Amino acid sequence: MNLAKLKNKISFFSVQTESVQAEKGKNSNPSAFMAIVRKEFTDYIRSWRILILGVIILLACIGSLYTAITSISDAIDQAGKEAETLGSDLYLFLQLFTVSDGTLPSFITFVGFLGPLFGIALGFDAINSERNRGTLSRLLSQPIPRDYLINAKFVAALLLNVLLFFSLGLLVMAFGILILGIPPTFEEFLRIFFFLCLCIVYIAFWLNLGILFSVVFKSQATSALSSIAVWIFFNVFYSMIINLVSKSLLNPEKLTSVSEVLNKQGTVLTLMRFSPNYLFSESTTILLSPNVRSLGPLTVEQTVGAVAGPLPLSQSLLLIWPQLTGLVAATLICFAIAYLSFMRQEIRTN
Amino acid sequence: MNQTVIQLDQVSKQYDDQFAVKDLSLTISKGEIFGLLGPNGAGKTTTILMLLGLSEPTSGSVTVCGIDSVRRPIEVKRRVGYLPDNIGFYQNMTGLENLVYTAELNNLPKKQARERAEYLLEKVNLTDAAYKKTGKYSRGMKQRLGLADVLMKNPEVIILDEPTLGIDPEGVRELLKMIQELGKEEGMTVLLSSHHLHQVQQICDRVGLFVKGHLIAEGNVQTLAEQLFDSATLRITVHASPITPELIRRLQELEQVEQVQVVKSGLEITCYEDISAMISKTIVEMGSALTHISQKNFGLDEIYHRYFEGRDLRESS
Structure with a gap:
């Protein structure tokens, strides 16, 4: 009896939710959204430029993996002489992503360089x-809301990113296990997972910048060149400019007290952190090198009594939390501007 | 039958301080083929975009199939097919794939979409090119594919923006025939914009003449002419010999005649009504041999041309 009542109630509820959905669903059209995502994704995979870039990134990964493995083997040999059990403390597995012998850059350098591109x-x-x-x-005269187009494009590109970078990261891990013979600890795995997520957020920032320029500029060449210009500016020139500024700021003749030095150093760091590249490199360093304990300057007083040792993952995450938030915020701001200006734009072909 | 499908009421669209469309009121009923005629930049495309809800009018109301285009554009777009003037397709997809993609955006099931796409491709004579990439299509083929694309969603109204632009005469003829057939067969309302007067004249039931954002006249070609000019609208060409000054004088004296002009082969008589019978009678009475008599309505071309000629005069005066 009770059961039957309950059943009735449940069916009543489901009917209700259905009618609500129908009302809501009048204008939302998820299958059309998926159709756009699917089409964009297919376009991306089939396009030459993505294929070429994908191949370059793959080659770079193989190269960095090779150098990492040769230099890690040396490290293992040296460490092995001192103590057999050091392996896990050294976070050898993470070094797959960070170490290089100088001939080829490491995985993170490659990703930091090619990812934005x-x-x-x-x-x-x-x-x-x-x-x-x-x-x-033609597309917008179909019964779809206008924002479907820009959202679907973003989702398709992001999906491709997630797919590419997760498969790359997992492949590097797999090869690491095969060749080095050391399995990653769970913490190392988590660190790598977070690192890959970070990569995707970072690339999403550049993706959104590209989308923003594609909305603002009518010509594809202009938007491509301006995006690349912004990228080069942050990659190369921004740090140079900050160096110039910091030279005058940190002039030893003008500085009198330790607190002033720290203050000025902080200002320089803050300026640096306006660059997404810097945020990314700081975050990756903390995530993949647990032995790095701080991002800013440390005084002798602060380090006295500290036990030198790797940070646990939670502390590392805490340390880069502001950087992460900043990157996500920059990504969202870019997308928001692109979204708004697209929604307000005239849909004329000429 | 006389159901209103498209209704524009006092619509204005302002860009900065310039009006692209001003105080436009227009009603189009079901099953009609309406031609929107005007020179470039007259506000035709703006009007169409407002109908589809892709552009918001500064003031006034736009209703399509009884639905407010400004507030519920998606429902309007479900019922209206639109062929933009500079139509493009995804070049790396075949014609069929392009159509199926459109169907997917309209929530058509895949199987049904394919069937409909094949049916429409046959209808626009593109069956052979169905599996060809649209990047390799010629301009005329693209335009025909565009027509098929518009029809994919089985619309109640189709809006064609300059459908005949850049196609060769044979292609234009074919396309116009298709449009006309569709309009009649499926009972669709067709709104088509053009600055090609002959084409509009061929297929449209009614025409609206657009200049600088104003609809200056509407109606069928005949009434359009009457609205625009209070002068004569009919031209009768007569071949007769001999042509004597007396004959010309007599013809000129006829009530309905505005002007008689001597041209190389005979006479050209401009008049208000069809009085060819009276003219031939006059000629025969005068003792001349009548070898040829034909009459011609003023086409849109002349209406257009004369309007703009007149405009210059009116503006300068």
Whole structure:
């Protein structure tokens, strides 16, 4: 009896939710959204530029893996002479991603360098290519909300990113296990997982910058060049400019007290952190090198009594939390601006 | 039958301080083929975008199939097919794939979408090119594929923006025939914009003449002419010999005649009504041999041309 009542109630509820969904679903159309995502994803996979970039990234990974493995083997040999059990404390597995012998850069350097390029390549022609091909007005005359297009493009590109970088990261791990013969600890695995998530957030930032430029600039060449210009600026010139500024700020003749030195140093760091590249490199360092305990300057008083040892994962995450938030915020801001300006734009082909 | 499908009421669209469309009121009923005629930059495309809800009017109301385009554009777009003037397709997809993609955006099931796409491709004579990449399509083929694309969602209204732009005459003829057939067969309402007057004249039931954001006249070609000019609208060409000054004088004296002009092969008589019978009678009475008599309505071309000629005069005066 009670059961029957309950059943009735449940069915009543489900009917209700269905009707609510139907009302809501009048204008939302998830299958159309998925159709756009699917089509964009197929386009990405089939396009030459993504194929070429993918191959370059793959080659870079193989190269960095090779150098990492040769230099880690040396490290193991040296460490092995001192103590057999040191392996886990050294976080050898993480060094797969960070170590290099100088001939080829390490995995994180490659990702930090090629990742943004990949993001830009995915995003720079998102909207203006539709406009120039004349497909934009045709697409938007279909019964879909306008934001589906930009959202679907973002989702498709992000999906490709997640797929590529997770498969790359897992492949590197797999080869590491095969060749080195050391399995990663659970903490190491988690660190790598977080590192890969960080990579995706970082690339998503550049992707969104590309999308933003593709909305703002009508020509694809302009948006590609301006995105790359921004990337080069942050990659190369920004640190130079900050160095210049810091030289005058940290002039030893003007500095009188320790607190002033710390203060000025803090200012320089804050300036550096306006660059997404710097945020990314700081975060990766902390995530993949647990022995790094701080990002700012430390005074002797602060280090006295500290036990030198690796930080646990939770502490590492805590340390880079502001950096992570900053990167996510920058990504969202870019997307928000792109979204808003796209929604307000005129849909004329000329 | 006389159901209103498209209704524009006092619609204005302002860009900065310039009006692209001003105080436009227009009603189009079901099953009609309406031609939107005007020179480039007259506000035709703006009007169409407002109908689809892709552009918001500054003031006034737009209703399509009884639905407010400004507030519920998605429902309008479900019922209206739109062929933009610079149509493009995804070049790395085949014609069929492009159509199926459109169907997916309209929530058509895959199997049904494919069937409909194949049916429509056959209808626009593109069956052979169905599996060809659209990047290799010619302009005319693209335009025909565009027509099929518009029809994928089985719309109640189709809006075609400059459908004949850049196609060769044979292609234009074919396309116009298709549009006309579709309009009649499926009972669709067709709104088509163009600055090609002959084409509009061929297939449209009614025409609206657009200049600088104003709809200056509407109606069928005949009434359009009457609205625009209070002068004569009919031209009768007569071949006769001999043509004497007396004959010309007599013809000129006829009530309905505005002007008689001597041209190389005979006479050109501009008049208000069809009075060819009276003219031939006059000629025969005068003792001349009548070898040819034909009449011609003023086409849109002349209406258009004369309007703009007149405009220059009116503006300068």
